[in-house]
Amino acid sequence: MSTADDRAHCDDAPGKLIPVVDIRRCEAKQDCVEVCPYDVFEVRRIDDADFARLSLLGKLRNIVHGRRLAYTPRAADCHGCGLCVSACPEKAIKLSRAR
Numbered sequence: 001m002s003t004a005d006d007r008a009h010c011d012d013a014p015g016k017l018i019p020v021v022d023i024r025r026c027e028a029k030q031d032c033v034e035v036c037p038y039d040v041f042e043v044r045r046i047d048d049a050d051f052a053r054l055s056l057l058g059k060l061r062n063i064v065h066g067r068r069l070a071y072t073p074r075a076a077d078c079h080g081c082g083l084c085v086s087a088c089p090e091k092a093i094k095l096s097r098a099r
């Protein structure tokens with residue numbers, strides 16, 4: 001779990017950057033959930049539409065990992081610290097400029 005100290009390193013204002021999860025790489029290991037000081041992520045069952053976008057190999061990988069995926073329901077709260085990018089063992093997260 002993240003702490004107030006972690007939030008101190010996330011001092012950029014929210015709304016500039018958002019995390020983008022590569023659904024082809026994510027293995028729902030939850031590191032992003034655990035490190036994010038702002039509770040941006042949620043790991044849950046993959047949406048049917050996202051599952052349909054995966055290749056056959058991607059579908060098999062996703063099934064092996066419990067048909068789960070990291071989502072960003074609170075992306076607007078992202079402060080752009082990059083902790084999730086560093087923590088993801090699959091290198092599945094990038095920060096992108098918010099629109």
Ligand code: SF4
Nearest residue numbers: 036078079081082084
């Ligand atoms: S960069 Fe990642 S860890 Fe940091 S606030 Fe944004 S979503 Fe959370």
